[in-house]
Amino acid sequence: MADRYLSLTGTAPGRFLTRRLGLPQPVRLRRWSAEQPSFRGELLHLTAGKSELDLAPVLARSGPRSGGEGPVAVVLDATGVRDVEALAEVHAALHPVVRSVAESGRVVVLGAPLDPADHHQAAVQQALEGFVRSLGKEIGRGRTVNLVRLLEAGAAESTLRFLLSPRSAYVSGQVIEVGGHGDDGGGGGGKGGDGDGDPEKPLAGRTALVTGAARGIGEAVAATLARDGALVVCLDVPAAGGDLAAVAERLGGVALPLDITAEDAGARIADALPGGRLDVLVHNAGITRDRRLVNMAAERWGSVLDVNLASVLRTTDVLLGAGVFRGGGRVVATASIAGVAGNAGQTNYAASKAGVVGLVRSLAPRALAEYGVTVNAVAPGFIETKMTAAVPLFIREAGRRMNSLAQGGLPVDVAETTAWFASPGSGAVNGQVVRVCGQSLLGA
Numbered sequence: 001m002a003d004r005y006l007s008l009t010g011t012a013p014g015r016f017l018t019r020r021l022g023l024p025q026p027v028r029l030r031r032w033s034a035e036q037p038s039f040r041g042e043l044l045h046l047t048a049g050k051s052e053l054d055l056a057p058v059l060a061r062s063g064p065r066s067g068g069e070g071p072v073a074v075v076l077d078a079t080g081v082r083d084v085e086a087l088a089e090v091h092a093a094l095h096p097v098v099r100s101v102a103e104s105g106r107v108v109v110l111g112a113p114l115d116p117a118d119h120h121q122a123a124v125q126q127a128l129e130g131f132v133r134s135l136g137k138e139i140g141r142g143r144t145v146n147l148v149r150l151l152e153a154g155a156a157e158s159t160l161r162f163l164l165s166p167r168s169a170y171v172s173g174q175v176i177e178v179g180g181h182g183d184d185g186g187g188g189g190g191k192g193g194d195g196d197g198d199p200e201k202p203l204a205g206r207t208a209l210v211t212g213a214a215r216g217i218g219e220a221v222a223a224t225l226a227r228d229g230a231l232v233v234c235l236d237v238p239a240a241g242g243d244l245a246a247v248a249e250r251l252g253g254v255a256l257p258l259d260i261t262a263e264d265a266g267a268r269i270a271d272a273l274p275g276g277r278l279d280v281l282v283h284n285a286g287i288t289r290d291r292r293l294v295n296m297a298a299e300r301w302g303s304v305l306d307v308n309l310a311s312v313l314r315t316t317d318v319l320l321g322a323g324v325f326r327g328g329g330r331v332v333a334t335a336s337i338a339g340v341a342g343n344a345g346q347t348n349y350a351a352s353k354a355g356v357v358g359l360v361r362s363l364a365p366r367a368l369a370e371y372g373v374t375v376n377a378v379a380p381g382f383i384e385t386k387m388t389a390a391v392p393l394f395i396r397e398a399g400r401r402m403n404s405l406a407q408g409g410l411p412v413d414v415a416e417t418t419a420w421f422a423s424p425g426s427g428a429v430n431g432q433v434v435r436v437c438g439q440s441l442l443g444a
Contacts, residue, residue, distance in 0.1 A: 041072030049080030266318025381437025
């Protein structure tokens with residue numbers, strides 16, 4: 001369903017009226033397209049504190065293209081901020097330039113991991129998180145603000161390429177930790193773990209499996225991974241077989257009609273993989289059975305937990321144990337803002353999605369150490385789908401506006417974040433749960 005309010009604010013009378021009434025004034029976000037895959041404009045590289053990072057080569061490869069007028073992105077290196085006095089340099093660097101950043105532009109602050117042996121450094125680096133989340137809520141005009149904590153510049157190249165591009169349109173107010181080094185995904189050669197041989201086709205030669213791929217977010221994820229070069233195995237319930245076959249055919253992939261909750265689902269997936277190998281596993285399949293707890297039958301509770309959490313645990317365990325992952329494999333699960341902040345009428349759904357967060361945090365270090373596989377999650381907020389279109393008008397409008405970008409996201413926003421996690425260059429990104437919610441005003 002079209003967002004008519006967003007269309008209204010795109011007109012001169014609409015802007016005048018909403019400004020006079022003090023209403024939100026969202027702008028239509030700039031997203032990736034084949035015609036305009038990256039931003040054009042100036043990248044401002046600023047520093048606060050004494051940094052030891054050599055960012056220039058990385059930013060040259062991952063930043064916007066030259067052209068356009070004025071700054072379209074700002075990267076502030078605050079990794080060297082170690083005391084309260086140095087925080088003043090953060091203000092001094094960004095205060096004069098924030099207003100000049102282009103509509104739908106990007107601000108990325110780079111911080112250092114918290115030092116447990118230096119509580120002064122830990123305090124001021126944690127202060128950057130509050131700063132970034134607050135700036136994201138006030139900057140407006142479709143611009144986003146994110147914090148990346150890192151040790152090495154090269155390891156963050158894939159992450160910076162994502163955050164400084166139109167692909168991250170609905171990701172704001174997030175804190176992303178990038179490890180000191182990453183694998184090259186078997187793709188060879190990338191400095192500092194950035195194994196993207198071709199930034200436009202980083203998944204070429206790789207196989208991805210997407211559950212719940214017949215429609216909605218799953219279809220968008222499958223299409224985006226195929227765009228990036230992957231052979232996509234599209235999985236959904238047999239009842240959706242017609243839609244599933246059409247999606248797989250359109251993407252040049254493979255259709256796999258299968259109930260993901262079946263006890264032998266993992267083994268059947270392993271048997272169906274082309275060549276018996278897998279690079280990217282995306283757990284997207286999910287259901288809702290909403291009721292307040294006092295009115296929730298056991299079947300509604302059990303079915304949601306089985307699809308959204310138990311099947312994810314079982315399938316992941318089987319596929320890791322079966323040895324189908326190549327070196328540099330990726331597991332990307334779908335959590336939800338409901339799993340972070342909770343939601344009335346969704347105790348079952350919120351429990352299942354919070355469980356996904358727990359899975360990621362526990363499994364990520366072990367999966368990387370034992371199998372060379374990273375484990376991360378996307379946590380969508382209000383995403384415009386057929387399901388949200390059926391929500392009553394006033395609740396739907398509240399969902400759309402209650403975020404820093406004052407609009408709902410699109411399935412492609414979740415797909416682009418998934419594709420970043422799936423990239424062979426993202427080997428240093430592990431154990432992260434990134435909200436794709438336009439910086440929802442609910443939850444942290």
